[in-house]
Amino acid sequence: MRTSIGYAHARIGHFSEAEEQLLQALTLLRRLGSEVHEANALIALGVVHEEQDRYGEAKEHLERALHLHKRHHEKAGQAHALENLGWCHAHLGEYPEAVETCSAALKLFQDLNDRDGEADTLDSIGYTYAELGNHEQARTHYESALTLWRAMGNRYDEADVLTRIGDSYAASGDQQAAREAWQQALIIFDELVQPDAQLLRAKLERQQSC
Structure with a gap:
């Protein structure tokens, strides 16, 4: 208890x-x-x-x-x-x-056959590779997690990992791909009325001003 x-x-x-x-x-x-x-x-x-x-x-x-x-x-x-x-x-x-x-x-x-646990773990591996600067491997794992969360209808985690995919693209210098991923995430956060939306909107504004 x-x-x-x-x-x-x-x-x-x-x-x-x-x-x-x-x-x-x-x-x-x-x-x-x-x-x-x-x-x-x-x-x-x-x-x-x-x-x-x-x-x-x-x-x-x-x-x-x-x-x-x-x-x-x-x-x-x-x-x-x-x-x-x-x-x-x-x-x-x-x-x-x-x-x-x-x-x-x-x-x-x-x-x-625990898809939620599998997605969480793929996300963790993606984070680790991102910290190592291996953004291609990071995105491979993030995108596998994204596929699972979309299949399960887990909208919050879908948006969360899209944000990290965008971060990975930005760190690799692909600002257009980063913006596209962040915009997809922002739509979901707005639909869910999540405070993450405001943080992501600020990130997009900073990118646009650069």
């Missing part, structure tokens, strides 16, 4: 409350010896710390979660732990580890 409350607080940005509930849940789950539920709570806590840019702490929780899920042969849990762990590696500048970890997550998600 406290794990669910922690998730609820995290979804609305109440990270301190989420962390408090999840730490209480972990204490209880460890007392009960429920390792699979403990691993799930650790993943949730890792995500909360990721949202606060506390990647070192998140990494520790996710490594423990991965160990527990492996012990109990929980493939879905392993996949989610690996994907989030790869995201931590990328933000800590550990790029080879990020690609390796996310690639392992990707295979598990594909085996499980």
Whole structure:
């Protein structure tokens, strides 16, 4: 129950409350010896710390979660732990580890036919390649994620990855392709009445003024 409350607080940005509930849940789950539920709570806590840019702490929780899920042969849990762990590696500048970890997550998600997890992981790999300056590889992975999110009707993530595709084109010097991707994303953000629209509109205006 406290794990669910922690998730609820995290979804609305109440990270301190989420962390408090999840730490209480972990204490209880460890007392009960429920390792699979403990691993799930650790993943949730890792995500909360990721949202606060506390990647070192998140990494520790996710490594423990991965160990527990492996012990109990929980493939879905392993996949989610690996994907989030790869995201931590990328933000800590550990790029080879990020690609390796996310690639392992990707295979598990594909085996499980979990298209949402697959898309998230492709997006993470794309981000890692973008950070490495390999924008062609970044766009290959972003576009694969885009195809999946469009097929699932996930409009927000479709717009989000279109924004990153635009960023990648801009970093490669192709300003026209960047603008086209950003404009596609802006249409969706406007339709969804998302605050991201204003940030993207400002980016387009800055590009036009250059």
